[in-house]
Amino acid sequence: MFTDYFLLSLKSIRHRKLRSWLTVIGIVIGVAAIISLITLSRSLQGTIEDQFESFGANRILISAKGFQGPGTLSQGLTMDDVETIEKISGFEYVIPGIFRSSEVNFKGQTSFTLVGGIPSQYYEEFYTDTGVDIVDGRNVKEGEKYVAIIGSRVATEMFDKEVHVGDKIEMGHQEYRVVGILQEVGNAQDDSQISIPLDAARELFDEEDAVDLIIAQVKVTDEIPQLQEKIEKELEQERDDTNFQVVTAAQILEQIGQVLGIMQIVLVGIAAISLIVGAIGIMNSMYTSVLERTKEIGIMKAIGARNKDILILFIIESGLIGLVGGALGVLIGAALAYAVGPLSQNAGFTIHITLEPLVLLFGLAFAFVVGIIAGILPAWQASRLKPIDALRYE
């Protein structure tokens, strides 16, 4: 029985091909926008979460707060602070690091990039815990000084000529031998970094005591909150100020999640507006259809169609338009997300696009429901037509 109504509705839709397609397009745009935006923002979130997870969920990062430097009262971090933290038990290791931008020369070409320095003896553990592999060459060994490990972009993109293991790069009139190349992480900043031993970095940036970032690796994940609190307390006591911040990977992740969440709501809200416009399109099309087919409705009633038959026919019709629009919208939305994914790579961040079946299914079901809702009023109007009036209509 339902199949018969379905086929009848389908024939009517196909009979008004152009207008049916135009109506469908309205829904396609709305659904495609929603699907692609949800997929993109969720994939972005997923990618960031993945990075942070491999990046050390067991890490507490300590950095100076606000602007420091000559002329300000604020005092940056120093090796004293590193010692203060080292005294607290519960850490695998505490690494002082310097991260600054520097000029880099390679085969006569100059570029600027972020240079990081951590003590040579920590290199092995640091990269193991970070989960970033050295794909070519080896790691920095304890006691080495003028050696460097470079990110994948430094090797392939920063200079006209590719940088290989064994090549020499120059920073601050000092040559560094490239001993290893890191795997691609996915974000431009990390992939463009050059890592050298802390001793060398101190020479390069002419800093004897300053520390930009302290990385404290926690032994037991569950202890992170307590340890974070302890660091804050001890540092405040020793430094007699609060010009530092102690953050955990989880906190950063949470913050990013919040920002992305708001972004997602805004984007999907905008997309939803276009879907509403599409729904109004369906309604408009259905009203036109009712008007246009008034006589047809009269005929059907004359040959035995009840009000509910007409109601069902028209609702199926609008639901079908919604469903077709939804199906195409989901396909196009998914394709769009896949198309935009690689574009993000050029912008310096690789989003790994993951299609979620539930999101796709939701898009489809939503379009169907929107179609049905948009069809209810016109269908109701059609079903209430009096047979004699409808038959007389020209």
Place this chain on the structure above:
Amino acid sequence: MNHIYIENSSANRAMEVLQLKNVSKVYTLGEERVTAIDKINISIKKGDFVALVGPSGSGKSTAMNLVGCLDIATTGEIYLSEVNIQKLTESDLAQIRGKKIGFIFQTFNLIPSLDALENVALPMMFQNVPRDIRIKRAKALLEQVGLKERMYHRPNQLSGGQRQRVAIARALVNDPEIILADEPTGNLDTKTGDEIMDILKELHKKGRTIILVTHNPDLTKLANKVFTLKDGKIVGA
């Protein structure tokens, strides 16, 4: 729907397919009340070929709508195979129309998006007839009206005469008590019109009850009963 048949059935109306008793139809146009049909009495027996004639404005269209259960009388009673249709709901009326009345219209009134076969089969869909039976019956009827080769043509691919044949097949498909033909030749040339009238004549011979609504006195020759309407009243029977 069984209650409909039980209700109002009585022996003295056994032969009557259709009875209009003191039926009036009054329309209200703004403040004005227009009596389109004024206390008419019509009785039609099974197998009758009845002509309902009258000039335009005579009320014959209104009468046809009442007989066809498309409209409800203001006063009076209409019995269709012993059922007082005045008391039925809109939904029951639709069922009655589909089951007991076969409409043939002046403008054919086929559904443009459906082919001939689907048009003929459509009334059975609203009676919940299974699909295979619908197709079988529709095909057989189209064959009978000489459109075997045109089953899968849509109305706009058929001539006027062919369209009216499709409409006749559609009117017959639920085996109705009454065939109600409203100016069936009005949109056709004389030759084609004659062919359509021949089909109606044939149907009458086979025992069908036919009500023909027309303003053309020539067509009434086939009828065994003629009701002439004027100003909403029957002036000759």
